[in-house]
Amino acid sequence: MAVPRNRLSNARKNSKRSHMAKKPKNVSNCPNCSKLKLPHRMCPFCGHYANRAIINEAGAAE
Ligand SMILES: [Zn+2]
Structure with a gap:
């Protein structure tokens, strides 16, 4: 595994x-x-997409 050579200061981090x-x-x-x-x-x-009703008020897909 690669190990960092120098400590990263708080400012650089x-x-x-x-x-x-x-x-x-x-x-x-x-x-x-x-x-x-x-x-x-x-x-x-409201279940609308691109000015069309995708899902009606009861929640079922058309
Ligand atoms: Zn809407």
Whole structure:
């Protein structure tokens, strides 16, 4: 197994981790019910995708 030759200082460790921050999720509003939804996914509130009902109000797939 490879072993690090020198100790990584806290400053070098933290500057390496400066690129690892999480970005906020890219959410948009549903065109049907205008609640927040993830892109390329069906709306979890009204079951619409691409202005069509994928799942009806009873929760069954059409
Ligand atoms: Zn919706």
